[in-house]
C-alpha cells in the first residue's frame with residue numbers, strides 16, 4: 001500500500017516511516033512530483049490538516065495524510081495555536097517565537113500549555129483524523145539544545161527536562177506528534 005504524506009519536512013517523513021509497518025510505503029511530495037505550496041487557510045488544526053490532505057488527494061488520487069500542530073497556552077486562550085509557526089511574523093525564526101511567548105507570559109503564574117497534533121487521512125471513500133496531545137509548562141527561560149520550535153521552553157508534565165533536553169526517541173514516546181502518528185499507524189495497519 002502506498003500513501004502520500006503531504007509535508008515538505010523530511011524529518012517527519014523519516015519518523016513516520018519508522019513507525020508504520022514496512023508494508024506501507026510512505027511517499028513524499030517529491031516522490032509524486034509535487035512542487036509548491038499547499039494551502040493552510042483555516043483557523044483550526046483539524047481543518048488545516050484536512051485541507052492539506054484533501055488538496056494532494058484531489059490532484060493525485062493517492063491516499064494522503066497530513067498533520068498540523070499547535071502549541072496551546074492556557075492563559076493566552078489557546079494562542080499561538082494554529083499560528084505557532086508564524087507567531088512572531090510570517091518569516092520568523094523559532095527564536096523569535098520563543099522570545100515573543102516568553103514576553104507574553106512575563107509575570108504570569110499560570111504557564112500551563114499543551115502541544116496538540118491532528119493527523120488527517122483522506123482516501124476516495126474515507127476521511128479520518130487522529131489527535132495527540134501532551135500537556136506541560138512553559139519554562140521561564142530556554143533549556144537544552146535539541147529539537148526544534150518551542151522545544152527549549154516546553155517541559156512536559158511529569159518530567160524535569162524540557163523537550164530540547166530529551167533524546168528524540170524519548171520525546172517521540174510522549175509527544176503530541178508521536179501519539180497522533182501511532183494512532184494513525186494502528187488504524188492503517190488494521191486495514
Ligand code: IMP
Pocket residue numbers: 067068069070071084085086094097115147148149150151163175177
Ligand atoms: P507543524 O504543523 O508540525 O509544522 O508545526 C507548526 C509549528 O508548531 C512549528 O513550526 C513549531 O513552531 C511548532 N511545533 C510543532 N511541533 C513541535 C514540537 O514537537 N516541538 C516544538 N515546537 C513544535
